[in-house]
Amino acid sequence: MSADPNDALRAPQVTVAPLVARAAVADRRADRRLQTAIEDFFLAENDRLDDRTRAAIGTLLTDAIGAIAGEIVGHAARQLSGQWPRPGGAGLVSRLSASGLLRDAGLMSELLGQTRQDLLADALRSNRAPGAQPVLLAQLAGCGDGVIAAAARLYLQTENRRRTVGGAHGSDFPAHLHRQLIWWTAAAVREQLIAAGGRLDRLDRALVAGAQRSIAAHDDDDRLDAVALRLAAAIDARPEELPDLLAGALDEGYPALFCAILAHALGIDFGEARALVLDPEGDVLWFALRAHHADRASIARVGLALADADPRRDIEAFADDLDAIAAITPDDARVALATLSLPADFRAAVRALGRIGA
Template identity: 55%
Template sequence: MSVDQSDASQACKPQTAPLLARAAAAAVRSDVHLASAIQDFFLAEGDRLDDRTRAATAATLRAILHSIAHDLTGHAAEQLAGHAVEPCTAALPRHAAAGALVHRLYASGLLRDRGLMEELFAQARQDILSDALLVNRAPGATPSFLPALSAGSDEGLADAAIAYLHAENARRAGGRSDVPGPLRERLTWWAAAVLREKWSGGSSGRIAIDRAIAGAAQHSISAYRDDDRLEAIADRLAALLRPGAAELSERLVQSLEEGHLALFVALLAQVLAVDAREIRALLLDPAGEQLSLALRAAGLDRAAIARVGFLLTEADPRRDIEAFADTLDVVAMIAPEEALEGLALLTLPTDFRAAVRALDRAVAR
């Protein structure tokens, strides 16, 4: 009796198909891992992301996404209450729904956004540097700059100093994870798209689900306030301080000594009329030449620039104290107006700066 081999082959297909699919997926993953390993191998040591920055960035991103996801799932579910439509994941606890949403966004590649990651890396590095500055304080030293302002007779200044301390402590404790409004809005719509993908069942109820998710996203966006961010509070405090040329050096050094980096950035940015994000980038750059130029442009003398450089070098092992010392005398001899000319790009409007840098990156390739 002959056996029909084609029938046997057909009978095996339901069992073998998943195995073959997994094998194909494993081959793709292997190629991706190899490409990533090759890219990592050829990175210069200075370009490689350190473990602390990586961990801090990941923690902040997860916290922001979980917050958005909780907000969206809660408000969307409320809007669907009483409808005949039930999202397929409505029975999941909100933390589980948020976790699934975050995982999908990571896998999608949408989070590989230059503006978003630049902000998150900067926040992580600023927090790490701030912690190091506090650790390096003299034994027994206690913060005095902002506590003195908060207890002063100027009520507006005192309120601003208290608000700054609260916002800074909340961020350090992980109780407040945020990004500027436009980035938060982008993340919210990405999260809304994932929620729609997970909640969409058949064609029935699609419109109700879409409207509920869109309404939840719009509610979340409108409720978010940039004014509550540490950077915005630092701007208000810096504007109230209005330090003159004689006071600016002392204020900047005090801010660094006590780990108030957002205030340092806001003070210098306002004096130079430069975007605070640009000053933050100079502060976090381990090379330090541009920050020294910015300090000189603000009118700081050699002693003040040296103090700032020493504090940062002590707190950041990537900085070269000898290289800083070699350039200090040269920087101190430059006139403030000439130093500001050396930072001309930073004074351009935001979109203009972005366009110039995009062209520079294209040439570098």
């Protein structure tokens, strides 16, 4: 007697558990997509990342994580006398993004700040008058004050490295963020190497040693903002020198130097000054300039340079406000900026309470 193919007892057993699991995952993904679409729909246009900024952030992060992974894996492979392929930065970013680790306010704030600062520098340089040559840094590098000259030369070298190597240098993040990225990257690399057959106990020891070596090699003083702050401190501009110095830094396409000079004058850290400069409304920046006696012409020069380089800025609104900005007294401007001199953590707590309400 032949077997009946329709006989349920003889039919192959079907495992439905994987299908059920995949359906549950698909359901969660659909919910996430809906929530993301809702958030995106209600975002104000000025709050959206433009495509160029989004792509630049992705490139910076991918290059940085790729560089960090290369250092860690290279050291670990030497310890274990093995040959491991260098993990790709894009794959590691994808894994870290899916895990939620990259949704870190401090990291994303730094990535956004660095990216917008670099895009601003590119735009400012593109907007230079035809044939105009930058002279500010050359004059500082050749001046008779050895401290200023050395700091200016180091600034030029550091910015050139930043522009040519970029995120592939992997170390232009503050120490605490760099350390975070190293450990996150090491964990993602660990997953890949275990999947490739790495022995867990020896692998972990080698990865930890590689990560610790990368942390120890990081020098916060080599970063562009640290170098710019040292140059600003060496210049230590007098109040009457400040407006022309700030405007000159923007005219020649050195926003990092502009931020550093502003930070030094206001007694705040570089990141806070950069946030003032990159804010498309710019209201606090105008108070900062008036607090240091910048006149109408100097403020107009800064505002026009920023508006020409940043399409988020409303040049007509700035022009309408210019007379009112110039009418602010330096004393009133200093009063308005008083909270900037408070410790950053204290100000963050004050802002948090203000958002929550009584």
